[in-house]
Amino acid sequence: MFDVRGRVRGAAIAAGLPLLPALVLTSLVLISLVLISLVLPPPARGAAEPVPAVSGTVPPPETAAGELAESIATYDVVLGLGADGVLRVRETITYDFGESGRHGIVRLVPFRRGDRLYEVRDIRTSSSTGAPARVQTMKLLNDVQISVGGRQGEVRGRQAYVIEYEVARAFTPRAGHDALTWDAIGTGWDVPIRNAAVRVEAPVPLRHVTCDAGAPGATTRCLRDRDGPYAVDFIQRNLAPHEGMKVRVRLPEHAVAAQPPLYVPPRWAGGWPGTALLALSLGMVALLPRRPVPRRRAGLGLAAAGALLVAADAGDEVAAHGLWAFSMGDRCLAGLALMTVGAGVLCVHRFRAR
Incomplete structure (x- = not known):
């Protein structure tokens, strides 16, 4: 409706x-x-300027040659559009830490965009390479911050993580159809992504699915890999830091039990x-x-x-x-x-x- x-x-x-x-x-x-x-005194002459803090997910260190030592080797995402109107997401991230030691990774998933609210829930994490995969979540500004790792010890080299979660109220009812717009990998990563793949699955035939890659607002079309009646695959290579893959889906009206959007x-x-x-x-x-x-x-x-x-x-x-x-x-x-x-x-x- x-x-x-x-x-x-x-x-x-x-x-x-x-x-x-x-x-x-x-x-x-x-x-x-x-x-x-009243609180801050005037700066002394000749004082050094403060160094700005770096914000983001995992800050990438640099090698002696100035090249990034960290990267995401593969980023595979499955977006399952449930008949109950719930978006079920499975992300498999192969992260290359290089020689730098880290406690894990941090994924930012939006729960708010403008005045629109999403329900991000049932968050689960694991690691197929045996890396610590304890999950901690916190709402930060407009995103749910999902920290995957452990406080004890650091990991190095290439590690694989799996993040699963559900997003309710993600569909937007339109005249004659229900629409979904979702950035499958987000734009919060501070490291490059060498290979990314996004698979969209639905309980009804997918006839209107598109994907744009790059920074927010970019119009570069993702490479369409495989099409099936109920699934569509997109791939993209060599994404720079803070570049994502935004997927847009149009389903026939009442094809899924889409809940009405929630606004603040x-x-x-x-x-x-x-x-x-x-x-x-x-x-x-x-x-x-x-x-x-x-x-x-x-x-x-x-x-x-x-x-x-x-x-x-x-x-x-x-x-x-x-x-x-x-x-x-x-x-x-x-x-x-x-x-x-x-x-x-x-x-x-x-x-x-x-």
């Missing part, structure tokens, strides 16, 4: 998001300036009272330099009270669905208003002290 509720909610969020930066950006900038000016609540859930308080606070901050300023303690109290209101508004949503599920209600907007005024008071005292 066509998901009218999801479509309307998505349209409402898209229409409301452009209003959010204009009302909240000034508040966040003021608060950030205060925290930076709108980020902007406040009404006129909260919006008016936030706008009023911005006007008060603009007038502070021209009027007697409350004491510094008053500014700290207002900022603390506002932070408590924001925490109270976000607490239930964050506890239930994670950090990125929280939306801005009236209590959150009132808290931002108090934090804005408090930050403005602290800023004025700071500048006058100079």
